[in-house]
Amino acid sequence: MISGHTILKNTVYLTMSSVINLGISLITTALIARSLGPELYGKYIFGLTYIFLFSVLANLGIETMFVRKAAKNRECIRSMFMDIMHLKIILAVLTVVVIVTSVNLLRYSDSTINVIYIFSGGLFFQVLYSTIMSVYRSLEKMYIVAIFSVIFRLITAMIITIAIYYDLGLMGITWSFTIGNALVFIFSYAYLYKEMRILHFHINTSKWIEFILKGFPFYASALLTMIYTKINVLILSKMENELEIGYFMAAVALVETLYFIPDAIGIAVFPAFSRIYGYSIDALRKTYERMIKYVIIISAAVCVGCILVGGNILLLIYGNEFEYSIEVLNVFIFYWAFMFFDNIMSNLLFSINKENVQVKIMGLACIINVVLNIVLIEQYGYIGSAYAILATEGTIVVIMAGLLWSNSLKYTPDWSILRLTGVIALMIVVVRMLNNYNIVIAILGGAISYVSFLFILRVFDNDDIMYMKSIIRRGAHNVS
16 A cells, blocks of 8 residues: 555654653643642643634644645755745744734733733744644654654653742743743754755745645634634633633543544645545545544544543542543543544545635534534533534534545445444453453553454454555565
């Protein structure tokens, strides 16, 4: 399969770094939540969510456009990068201005505004750092992206630990995000300059217009996606108190630690999808079918595992004060599963030049989500917001699947995937047996049994096994 080895290799790099980041994140999340308590923790997470709602303003779809173009023609990287970087600096400044202005117009408390001020400084550097990483994404050198993501997590973890040790409170913890992003931007640009010697200060505004026009469909889709996925927090902030937001965001933050799985696969497949589309639609269809099958296998394990032990993990990390977060967690994990499919399908739509269709889908998602949030939060409180985004995400996945089907890109389940129900049933038995002893043993035992039964019950068919063997042989050949 074309690019199969590259996709797997890059996914492994990103997954390994994300597993490390997950471990660091769980530790720092526990430290922050226990140090601040539900109310201040809600303020902290709300501040992060607020700036990320506006972060898309600094993108304009330029990075996605750049990655797709550079993946097909790597010669254009040197000629485009600095022009894009100059534009992104202007956009990052404008984004910070919009954040500062909007948070004052919405009349949040002074402490919340101060948190958002600090976070917006970190967002400025994160925008520039992300632009640098787009170069390595286009080159499919995901190990570079992986390394710098771990560096960022380590730096912020150190600063958070120091802030908690010296009792610097909410503001001290908040500064970790800004300082971490500033340092990782400096390190990443130094590395890029050492490799490519790309640096000039000639501002070419005509290129800016070209980039904005070409990137606009990607930007519109990203903007609507950001509004759709984050607007519920803004609605909650005006309809519920900070304590209930804290309960809601604790569950959301825990699920977000699992975003590395769809993100790693999505980042790896987008440039590969783009190249394959220019080569063979049949090869693209086969790659898409294989990816959807693996998404089903992964998401099924994560969702069932979360239902079985997720509540215990949440209380272990946050403490018993966050008991009311468990119901949100059990709903939000299914949103994560739908989002996984959304990620793959969106990348495929971008790869086949259907970004305008993606914009319309995200516009519809915004409308559905806002209406459902207002209705369900009024009826059921913060848990209603979780049901609203779950229903919305499920709807848009069905729409995307139908559109891809109409473009001859479809996934038809085979008999092997039906055996997955047996694998899940056996995993549940193992986890429940081991959970009486220790939650860590239960998680490890469940994971090992799940993977083992995938092979024993032949959920992985002959094509899967041959594909894996060819990748292993190719990897061994490359090492030798």
